[in-house]
Amino acid sequence: MANRHLATDTPELRARWGSFVWTKENRAKADWHIAKYPDGRQKSAVMPLLDLAQRQVGAETDTQGWLPLPVMEYVAKYLDMPVIRVVEVATFYFMYNLVPVGKFHVQVCGTTPCVLRGSDDIIAACKKRGMEKGAVSADGLWTLTEVECMGNCATAPMVQINDDNYEDLTPERLDAVLDALAKGENPKAGTQEPGRHTSEPSGGPTTLKEMVAGNHDYRGQW
Amino acid sequence: MPKVTVDGLEIEVPAGATVLQACELAGKEIPRFCYHERLSIAGNCRMCLVEVKPGPPKPQASCALPAAEGQEIRTDSPMVKTAREGVMEFLLINHPLDCPICDQGGECDLQDQSVAYGRGASRYDANKRAVTEKYMGPLIKTVMTRCIHCTRCVRFSEEIAGVDEIGALYRGEDMQITTYLEQAATHELSANVIDLCPVGALTSRPYAFEARPWELKKTLSIDVSDAIGANIRLDSRGREVMRALPRINDDVNEEWISDKARYQVDGLTKRRLDKVFMRKRGKLTEASWDEAFKAIAAAKPGKKIAAVAGDILDCETMFAAKALLGAMGSKLLEGRQTGMDYDVSNLAAVNFNSTLAGIETADVILVVGSHVRWEAPLINVRLRKAVKNGAKVFLIGPEWETTYPAEFLGTDLAILSKLPKAVADAFKGAARPAIIMGGAAVAKGALGAGLSFAAKYNLAREGWNGFNVLHISAARMGGLMLGYAQPGGMADIVKAKPKVVLSLGADEMDFEPFADALKVYIGHHGDKGAHSADIILPAACYAEKDGTYVNTEGRVQFAEKAVYAPGDAREDWTILRALADALGVSVGFDSFAQLQNAMIKAVPALGVEGLADFGALPKADAKAKVEGMITAYLIKDFYLTNPIARASAVMQQCSAELLHGDNLQEAAE
Numbered sequence: 001m002a003n004r005h006l007a008t009d010t011p012e013l014r015a016r017w018g019s020f021v022w023t024k025e026n027r028a029k030a031d032w033h034i035a036k037y038p039d040g041r042q043k044s045a046v047m048p049l050l051d052l053a054q055r056q057v058g059a060e061t062d063t064q065g066w067l068p069l070p071v072m073e074y075v076a077k078y079l080d081m082p083v084i085r086v087v088e089v090a091t092f093y094f095m096y097n098l099v100p101v102g103k104f105h106v107q108v109c110g111t112t113p114c115v116l117r118g119s120d121d122i123i124a125a126c127k128k129r130g131m132e133k134g135a136v137s138a139d140g141l142w143t144l145t146e147v148e149c150m151g152n153c154a155t156a157p158m159v160q161i162n163d164d165n166y167e168d169l170t171p172e173r174l175d176a177v178l179d180a181l182a183k184g185e186n187p188k189a190g191t192q193e194p195g196r197h198t199s200e201p202s203g204g205p206t207t208l209k210e211m212v213a214g215n216h217d218y219r220g221q222w
Numbered sequence: 223m224p225k226v227t228v229d230g231l232e233i234e235v236p237a238g239a240t241v242l243q244a245c246e247l248a249g250k251e252i253p254r255f256c257y258h259e260r261l262s263i264a265g266n267c268r269m270c271l272v273e274v275k276p277g278p279p280k281p282q283a284s285c286a287l288p289a290a291e292g293q294e295i296r297t298d299s300p301m302v303k304t305a306r307e308g309v310m311e312f313l314l315i316n317h318p319l320d321c322p323i324c325d326q327g328g329e330c331d332l333q334d335q336s337v338a339y340g341r342g343a344s345r346y347d348a349n350k351r352a353v354t355e356k357y358m359g360p361l362i363k364t365v366m367t368r369c370i371h372c373t374r375c376v377r378f379s380e381e382i383a384g385v386d387e388i389g390a391l392y393r394g395e396d397m398q399i400t401t402y403l404e405q406a407a408t409h410e411l412s413a414n415v416i417d418l419c420p421v422g423a424l425t426s427r428p429y430a431f432e433a434r435p436w437e438l439k440k441t442l443s444i445d446v447s448d449a450i451g452a453n454i455r456l457d458s459r460g461r462e463v464m465r466a467l468p469r470i471n472d473d474v475n476e477e478w479i480s481d482k483a484r485y486q487v488d489g490l491t492k493r494r495l496d497k498v499f500m501r502k503r504g505k506l507t508e509a510s511w512d513e514a515f516k517a518i519a520a521a522k523p524g525k526k527i528a529a530v531a532g533d534i535l536d537c538e539t540m541f542a543a544k545a546l547l548g549a550m551g552s553k554l555l556e557g558r559q560t561g562m563d564y565d566v567s568n569l570a571a572v573n574f575n576s577t578l579a580g581i582e583t584a585d586v587i588l589v590v591g592s593h594v595r596w597e598a599p600l601i602n603v604r605l606r607k608a609v610k611n612g613a614k615v616f617l618i619g620p621e622w623e624t625t626y627p628a629e630f631l632g633t634d635l636a637i638l639s640k641l642p643k644a645v646a647d648a649f650k651g652a653a654r655p656a657i658i659m660g661g662a663a664v665a666k667g668a669l670g671a672g673l674s675f676a677a678k679y680n681l682a683r684e685g686w687n688g689f690n691v692l693h694i695s696a697a698r699m700g701g702l703m704l705g706y707a708q709p710g711g712m713a714d715i716v717k718a719k720p721k722v723v724l725s726l727g728a729d730e731m732d733f734e735p736f737a738d739a740l741k742v743y744i745g746h747h748g749d750k751g752a753h754s755a756d757i758i759l760p761a762a763c764y765a766e767k768d769g770t771y772v773n774t775e776g777r778v779q780f781a782e783k784a785v786y787a788p789g790d791a792r793e794d795w796t797i798l799r800a801l802a803d804a805l806g807v808s809v810g811f812d813s814f815a816q817l818q819n820a821m822i823k824a825v826p827a828l829g830v831e832g833l834a835d836f837g838a839l840p841k842a843d844a845k846a847k848v849e850g851m852i853t854a855y856l857i858k859d860f861y862l863t864n865p866i867a868r869a870s871a872v873m874q875q876c877s878a879e880l881l882h883g884d885n886l887q888e889a890a891e
Contacts, residue, residue, distance in 0.1 A: 004392060009403055069403070082386030084402040091391040 003134055004091065007099050009069050017057075017070040022078075026056050030078065043081040046089050050075055050096055063140070064105040064162050066097035094147060101143035102136045104181055107160040111149035117156040118170070125171035129178065141182060154199040155191050164189035168196065224291040229298050241284035241295055242270050250297045253306060253335045255313075255420045256372035257285035260477060262381060267313070267372050269335065271305040272297050281305040303339075310340040313370050316351040316395070317421070319344075324368065326422030328435040332370065353398055358388075359406030360875045361413045361481055363430050369423035371397050375415035382478070384606045384625025385409040399423070408880050409625070410599035410860060413481045417467065426465065428485055428872045433457070433464045441784035442469065444771045445483040446534040446696035446764045447864060450578065450600045451773030452479045456487070456765055456784040463487045463765050463784055473579050474777065480599040481876065482860065482867055489870030490765055493748045496789025499758040506758065511790070514757050515804035521722050521740040523805075528554035528720035531706050532727030532745065533695035534864050536769025536781070537828055539761075539794035540697065540704050541821040542809065543726055546798050549807035556708050556715050557701030559731035560856075562661075563711030564669045566702050570836035571673060572664075573699070574775040575687035576656050577833065582607040584688060586652040588645070588675075589617040590638060590668060592660020593855040595625065597694045598774070601658075616645050619662060619852040635663060635848045638671050649679045656688035657681060661856040663848075664691060670846030677842035689839055692774055694856055694863070696764075699772035703825050703834070725751045726794065727761070729865050744797055746787070747865035760791035763866060767793045768814065770821075776834040778827060 007013060022030055033048040050067060053075055058065020067090050076083040090096045097105070108114075108123050123146065130137050131144035152158040155167035159174065166177050166189060173192040180187035196202050210216035223234050226241075228248035235244040240263070245252050255267035265286035272284045273296040281301055296302060314336060321327045353366040371390065376399065379388045387401045387408070401407055407415075416426050438457035445452040445466070452475035454466045466487050468479040500509040500517060527550050529543040535557075544555055566572055576584060582604040594602045602625060609615055609626035618637050621630045631637050631645065641649070649655050659672045673689070675681075681688035693699065701707070708714035715723075716735040723736050727745035733754035743755035746763040766787040772778050787793065795817050802809045811817040822829030861877040862868045 004396065006391075082389075082402075084386055084389035087402060088389045088391060092393045 004094075004098055006087070006091065007066075007068060013068055014070055017068040020053075020057075020068075020071045020074050022052075023056060026052050034079070043079045043085070046075065046079055046081070046086055047093070049079065050086070050090055054096060061100070063103050063136075064097065064101050064143075066100050099134075100136060103141045104161050104178075105143045105145065106131060106178075107145045107147045107150075109148070109150050109152070109156070109158050109160075110146040113149075113153040114157040119157040121171050122157050122159060122169055122174055125174050129175075142178075152199070155193075155196075167191045167199075168193040168202075224289055224293070226289050226291075226293040226295055228295045235289045239289045241272060241274060241282070241287040241289050241293070244289040244293075245272065245284060245295060245297055252284055252297065253339050254285060255331060255335075255370060256374060258374055258377075258418065260382065261374060261377040261418075264373050264377065267370065268309045269306065269313070269339075271302060271309060273299050273301050306339040307341045310336050311344070311346070314340070314344060315346050316367075317370060318350060318367050320368075321422075324365070324422040325363075325425040325430055326368075326419075330422060331420035351395060356398070356400040357404040357406065358401055358424070359408070359412065360872065360879055361427055361485060362407060362416060363425045363427035364423060365425070366398060366400075366423055368421050369399055370421055371399070372420055373399070374418040374420070375399060375424060378415055378418055379407070379409070379412075382414075382603055382606075383409050383411045388415070406880060410480050410482070410595060411478055411603070413484050414468075414478045417477075428488060429465050433459050438464060439784070441765075441782050443765065443784060444696075444769075444779045444781040445475075445479060446771065447480065447482040447486055447867060448598050448600075449693040449696055449698055449774035450475060450598050451696065451771055451777060451779050452483055452600060453779070454479060454483060458765075458784045461785050461788070463490050473577070474773065474779075475600050476603070478600060478603065482863070482873065485872045485876070486864070486867040486870045487765070488872050489747070489866040489868070490763055490785075491788070492871065493865075493869035494788050494791070495746055495748055495752060495758055495760040496787075496791050497760060498790060499752075499755075501756045506752075506755075509757075511759075511800070514759060515801060517757060518722060518740065518742060518801065519804045519806070523550065523552075523720065523722035523740075525551040526719065526721040527552045527724065528556070528715045528718065528722070528739075529706075529724040529726060530559060530712075530715065530728040530731050531555070531557035531697055531701050532725070532729060532751070532865075533559070533697055534764060534866070535697040535701070535727055535794075536764065536767065536771055537697075537700040537704060538767075538769050538814070538817055538821060539726060539798070540701055540706060541824065542795040542798040542811075542817055543724060544704055544706075545809040545811070545817075545820065546802050546805075546807070547724075549802060549809050550805065552720075553705075554708070554715050554718050554720055555704075555706045556712055557695075557697060557706035558711055559728050560665070561712045561732075562665050563709070563713065564664050564667070565709075566707045568837070568840040569699075569702055569776070570687075570839050571669065571689070572691045572693075572702060573836050574658075574690040574692060574773075575682070575836075575839075576690050577775045578604060578773075580686075581605065581656060581658075581690065582611070584608050584652075584654045584656040585613045586648045586655045587613055587615045587658065588649070588656070589615065589619070589628075589658045590635070590660060590672065591619045591663025591666070591852045591855070592658055592692050593619070593622050593662075593857060594658070594660070594692070595622060596855070596857045596860040597660060598692055601692065614648055616648075619660070619855065622855075633851045633853065635666055635668050635671070635850050635852060638663075638668060638675055639847055652679075654686050654688065655679055655681055656690060658690045658692050660692050661694055662852045662854065665856070666848060666850045666852065668848040670843055671848035673839065673842040674844050674846045676839060677844070682839050687839070696771055696773070699774060699776055700770065700828070703772060703827065704821075725755065727751065727865070744794060745865070746791065747869050749865035749868060751865075759797050760787070760789065761794040761797055762787040762791055766791075767795075770818075770828055772828070772834065776836060778829075778831055778834055780831060 033045040037044040054065040076086040131142045158167040168191045254270045256264045270284045271281035275294040441456045443456045453469035453471040499506040606626045615628040676689040725743045729749045729751040742757045744759045765784045827834035861873040867873040
């Protein structure tokens with residue numbers, strides 16, 4: 001969690017992002033989000049709008065996107081709310097990037113269940129490919145971040161890359177995913193374990209076995 | 223009215239009270255950091271834990287728990303004791319134990335409460351968190367490593383000041399309190415966060431490392447930087463006033479004071495007049511009291527003597543001057559230095575009748591020609607409260623940044639007699655409508671039109687008087703009560719061609735028309751008045767004399783002397799008393815007590831602390847019309863409105879940095 005900080009407010013940053021405005025589609029989306037809330041409560045839409053802004057920045061820079069200060073100011077103005085309140089939200093949630101990231105933001109879960117299932121090897125594999133925590137790799141493709149639990153403990157270890165989760169990883173499976181991404185392919189999201197669909201017990205059910213084929217009344221066995 | 227039991231004592235508490243308030247009603251002390259009576263409830267410091275039955279079998283944050291019928295509250299059980307010790311230990315994990323070099327030391331909530339409720343020793347041996355300093359302007363010094371994240375400062379600036387500029391960035395252990403991009407806090411009440419901060423994270427920058435609280439003599443005083451009469455406490459050491467702090471008075475300043483009231487005190491030791499000066503061959507040279515008095519007597523003023531009262535004068539001084547002039551046979555008294563000549567035959571017409579506390583209950587408010595945020599920051603706080611309760615605020619005058627939703631109707635005073643329909647309808651339907659006439663409107667002669675406005679919309683009704691005049695000078699209401707007003711204002715004084723003009727700390731007046739008169743300046747700062755004077759008699763400022771002040775709502779308040787005046791300076795009344803001898807007349811008092819008695823005999827209302835009764839509003843002249851544009855407000859620079867503030871280095875810096883945007887001159891490194 002540490003090491004999060006706002007990008008320095010420099011003239012270059014202002015020059016690059018000072019003229020940020022919604023694209024036509026994003027403006028429609030932003031207004032749609034705002035319309036969800038009653039009149040005068042438009043600031044409730046700050047979170048979806050920040051996400052939208054981050055995605056637009058991402059589209060413009062061909063990365064996952066991030067939130068430069070002028071963009072946060074734009075969102076604040078768009079919602080007629082104080083900038084500091086927008087910055088509070090943006091700095092609170094980990095999903096908002098405060099500094100530039102690569103095209104693929106590899107977020108490796110480093111919480112207990114994933115550690116037990118080998119997330120240290122996953123991080124080592126990432127580092128071996130030249131990724132560095134909190135930095136953009138030389139080719140501009142990768143940013144590595146270690147994050148806390150993403151709620152995929154049943155399929156640990158996992159990484160989240162941009163909008164998709166890749167689970168049941170081994171260093172080899174991770175390499176395959178990352179290679180595919182680097183080639184511009186769309187690797188299958190979710191579990192990478194052959195034969196597993198989602199988070200069902202791997203190797204078949206261990207409890208409630210009678211329920212597999214059809215409905216079963218367990219009440220007599222209580 | 224729920225009944226609860228606190229430590230075995232059954233009490234009845236008001237509906238809506240919290241458990242913490244119930245405990246306080248029962249006389250129990252509940253430690254707290256984030257809870258503050260005047261701010262919203264945050265419940266994040268967890269220091270106020272108590273045991274409550276019925277409820278989950280764990281300690282509960284009493285500040286955020288409503289008191290309910292039949293609750294059994296314990297503040298003395300072992301669970302509460304260990305809970306407090308635990309919370310305190312957690313709070314201290316990341317708090318540096320640097321009390322010896324911390325300015326909050328001796329008046330620190332964390333220090334006091336860790337002594338009272340803590341474990342006594344730390345078990346934490348890992349590294350502590352460190353946070354970089356944040357710049358918050360020339361008034362607030364930050365040591366953010368000490369911050370315990372109570373968010374009082376965030377809530378204050380958002381809720382009370384209405385200027386969202388302080389926020390909590392990041393989360394959890396990394397949380398940091400800062401302003402956006404570390405810009406200076408730029409509102410008039412910013413320094414109140416220093417009082418609110420329960421630890422030494424936000425301390426006073428001008429007062430940094432100046433004194434410890436236990437070395438200071440505390441004197442109860444009244445602020446003179448505006449006409450609110452905020453209750454303050456002057457902390458002095460030796461002959462110097464070190465700082466001013468607010469006192470709690472719900473009717474006047476609640477718990478806040480403006481930055482000017484707080485930080486102009488360093489001006490008390492700068493640019494002081496501490497010797498008698500006389501103009502000889504065009505140059506001011508040192509002289510003795512005798513010489514000066516002889517020179518004034520030699521002018522043989524007789525009836526041709528006038529007195530002009532300054533803006534920060536106490537009533538006693540004004541009465542002493544009035545007595546002196548009366549003995550000479552003159553009635554040339556005036557306090558409205560800038561030449562205003564509104565009618566003062568009925569003081570209710572120039573008073574803030576709604577009262578400061580009352581204005582927050584108004585539901586429609588029209589502000590005419592007043593930059594309330596600068597002229598009376600604490601009334602702006604009240605207006606903000608009113609708006610939060612649903613009031614509508616309309617303003618006539620050039621636009622300024624209100625801290626609440628408000629509508630500017632334009633700068634034309636004629637709007638007053640021809641309101642837009644929506645506004646007129648709002649006033650017709652209002653239960654407690656109010657108008658606030660500012661100096662800029664009154665100077666244009668809008669008082670009559672304001673009164674007819676009040677009559678038209680029935681502003682003064684049973685139990686409510688919505689007609690208000692907002693003065694900007696602390697001496698104004700007192701001066702008017704003592705008759706410091708000519709029908710034609712300063713012009714009448716000029717017309718009378720006085721031989722001697724006593725300027726009682728009057729710095730805003732125009733001395734040019736008095737070129738032929740002997741101009742005697744009795745005041746404390748080498749400001750505009752002293753520059754134009756022929757004779758300067760050094761006097762005492764508000765911190766250096768006892769005195770009565772009347773604020774803009776007609777509230778009589780008494781201030782005490784905190785320190786002695788520097789050098790040869792004397793309390794004003796003694797100077798006027800000695801001058802009476804020099805002029806060979808008798809004023810009828812030889813001591814301050816006699817002076818005060820004589821004053822109270824002349825104006826009985828000045829003898830009673832509290833609101834003076836000025837009676838009902840005068841009958842309005844329905845034909846009263848006013849025309850003209852309000853092009854500017856009376857105050858051009860919030861931080862430099864009186865001679866003390868103008869002499870203050872802190873106020874000058876605030877003015878340069880916050881209002882004029884000059885970059886701070888950084889020391890060459």
